[in-house]
Amino acid sequence: KAGVTQTPRYLIKTRGQQVTLSCSPISGHRSVSWYQQTPGQGLQFLFEYFSETQRNKGNFPGRFSGRQFSNSRSEMNVSTLELGDSALYLCASSPEVPTGELFFGEGSRLTVL
Amino acid sequence: QKEVEQNSGPLSVPEGAIASLNCTYSDRVSQSFFWYRQYSGKSPELIMSIYSNGDKEDGRFTAQLNKASQYVSLLIRDSQPSDSATYLCAVNREGSQGNLIFGKGTKLSVKP
Numbered sequence: 001k002a003g004v005t006q007t008p009r010y011l012i013k014t015r016g017q018q019v020t021l022s023c024s025p026i027s028g029h030r031s032v033s034w035y036q037q038t039p040g041q042g043l044q045f046l047f048e049y050f051s052e053t054q055r056n057k058g059n060f061p062g063r064f065s066g067r068q069f070s071n072s073r074s075e076m077n078v079s080t081l082e083l084g085d086s087a088l089y090l091c092a093s094s095p096e097v098p099t100g101e102l103f104f105g106e107g108s109r110l111t112v113l
Numbered sequence: 114q115k116e117v118e119q120n121s122g123p124l125s126v127p128e129g130a131i132a133s134l135n136c137t138y139s140d141r142v143s144q145s146f147f148w149y150r151q152y153s154g155k156s157p158e159l160i161m162s163i164y165s166n167g168d169k170e171d172g173r174f175t176a177q178l179n180k181a182s183q184y185v186s187l188l189i190r191d192s193q194p195s196d197s198a199t200y201l202c203a204v205n206r207e208g209s210q211g212n213l214i215f216g217k218g219t220k221l222s223v224k225p
Contacts, residue, residue: 043215
């Protein structure tokens with residue numbers, strides 16, 4: 001069974017630009033969560049989606065948004081990028097009933113210059 | 114007060130020893146607790162989950178939960194160099210299973 005796939009793996013943007021990150025969950029998993037990981041703050045929760053509905057949102061500004069499609073694939077978007085948005089963005093999926101037992105993708109490493 | 118606290122380490126143990134990793138959490142209503150392992154440059158992977166007070170064993174790993182003390186621990190017996198990684202403690206937020214609060218992790222180094 002294929003794992004969680006995230007694209008792109010690496011990207012470099014400049015301040016003010018926007019970025020879209022994609023996540024394909026494990027087949028059969030309907031819950032997708034997004035996390036931001038930085039050396040200073042560690043792993044911080046961004047969003048959780050289940051069956052195309054946002055169930056929860058973390059304490060991030062409105063520049064961070066996401067969505068989930070009918071095939072459970074998810075995207076997150078960050079607009080008006082700031083230097084502080086440089087981070088590893090991790091997507092995680094979990095089975096039919098969200099359990100907190102997350103399966104993480106390899107992440108998308110965003111560098112904002 | 115930080116919601117999930119862990120000693121950042123590094124924790125250094127000799128090969129074959131028991132490594133003890135500790136975690137405290139502030140939200141008394143938390144119900145689910147997890148240990149994730151993250152190798153350098155890799156993404157976190159789940160190694161243990163625990164939902165009720167007491168011990169849960171899985172191979173060389175034992176998770177311990179004490180809800181009264183708001184304390185979770187992970188013991189790694191017969192530590193191997195391949196166990197060298199950062200161990201992340203995570204706690205669920207009430208009413209949301211996919212929204213975990215992570216500690217900043219304890220870096221474990223197992224010396225041959």
